[in-house]
Amino acid sequence: METKERNILNVRDLQVQVRSKEGLFTLVKDINFGIEKGKILGLVGESGSGKTVTSMSILQLHDRKKVDIKGSITLNGQELNGLDNKEMRKIRGKDIAFIMQNPMNAFTPVFTIGYQFVETIRSHTSLKKKQAKELAIDVMQSVNLPEPDKLLKYYPFQLSGGMLQRVMIAMAAVLHPSVIIADEPTTALDLHNQLLVLRLLDEIRNKYETSILLISHDLGVISEMADEVIVMKTGRIVETANVYQLFDNPQHEYTKRLLNTRPTLNLEQQTITHML
Ligand SMILES: Nc1ncnc2c1ncn2[C@@H]1O[C@H](COP(=O)(O)OP(=O)(O)OP(=O)(O)O)[C@@H](O)[C@H]1O
Numbered sequence: 001m002e003t004k005e006r007n008i009l010n011v012r013d014l015q016v017q018v019r020s021k022e023g024l025f026t027l028v029k030d031i032n033f034g035i036e037k038g039k040i041l042g043l044v045g046e047s048g049s050g051k052t053v054t055s056m057s058i059l060q061l062h063d064r065k066k067v068d069i070k071g072s073i074t075l076n077g078q079e080l081n082g083l084d085n086k087e088m089r090k091i092r093g094k095d096i097a098f099i100m101q102n103p104m105n106a107f108t109p110v111f112t113i114g115y116q117f118v119e120t121i122r123s124h125t126s127l128k129k130k131q132a133k134e135l136a137i138d139v140m141q142s143v144n145l146p147e148p149d150k151l152l153k154y155y156p157f158q159l160s161g162g163m164l165q166r167v168m169i170a171m172a173a174v175l176h177p178s179v180i181i182a183d184e185p186t187t188a189l190d191l192h193n194q195l196l197v198l199r200l201l202d203e204i205r206n207k208y209e210t211s212i213l214l215i216s217h218d219l220g221v222i223s224e225m226a227d228e229v230i231v232m233k234t235g236r237i238v239e240t241a242n243v244y245q246l247f248d249n250p251q252h253e254y255t256k257r258l259l260n261t262r263p264t265l266n267l268e269q270q271t272i273t274h275m276l
């Protein structure tokens with residue numbers, strides 16, 4: 001993790017503070033990590049530990065008037081912290097994509113999936129509508145979404161949460177971003193869809209060598225998916241370790257406690273293939 005050059009995404013001395021009448025209040029502090037190409041970094045911690053604050057900082061999605069971000073966030077060597085909205089809009093979706101917990105929030109209800117997919121592609125490329133649609137269909141096919149042509153004609157409310165989440169992941173992957181940040185991508189889903197979504201993320205990582213920051217409070221998910229893991233507690237990182245080390249030999253009391261309350265998730269290939 002310390003070999004800076006190999007890391008696609010590097011976060012150094014990140015500190016996020018919110019301004020209030022009483023002064024500055026620190027949400028996260030001393031956050032340091034990096035993700036290598038094609039690796040999955042798990043970020044775990046109980047509710048309120050600062051996982052989403054951290055991911056929103058990387059994406060520069062905090063309200064600048066209220067939230068102060070210190071430190072360095074580099075993506076392929078480019079500093080993101082402090083870039084203006086216009087610059088960030090060019091980067092988000094193309095170089096770094098975001099998958100949210102609730103897929104409904106990511107789509108506009110009044111437009112079809114196809115319209116939104118095509119517009120996402122067109123906002124970052126010079127493709128014509130028809131070409132963008134072809135590309136959308138290609139990527140949906142490559143991630144095993146059934147009947148992409150038909151799916152594109154639907155409105156968001158016509159799809160199940162699991163299906164919508166998979167479309168969102170296809171949208172996140174379509175421009176082959178270097179990094180995908182997935183913030184609790186499976187929390188709102190039933191077990192069957194959780195498995196499909198996790199398998200899909202793994203396929204994308206394998207196919208495009210995408211680096212993934214996978215945020216979850218579910219250690220079962222992290223143990224199956226991540227290469228390295230960071231554990232957050234009250235806005236700080238308390239432990240960083242290789243996934244095997246973390247689960248076999250946790251160092252921090254907090255990690256031990258998290259591990260003891262872990263639900264298990266069987267992600268064996270056979271199970272998933274059977275469910276597809
Ligand atoms: N804009 C903000 N202004 C003030 N406080 C905030 C703001 N955003 C987040 N917080 C606070 O920062 C802390 C960390 O929140 P965050 O959403 O990052 O937690 P989380 O680890 O993602 O939790 P969860 O697992 O529930 O999603 C919480 O106490 C939250 O209330």
Ligand SMILES: [Mg+2]
Nearest residue numbers: 051052053183
């Ligand atoms: Mg969160």
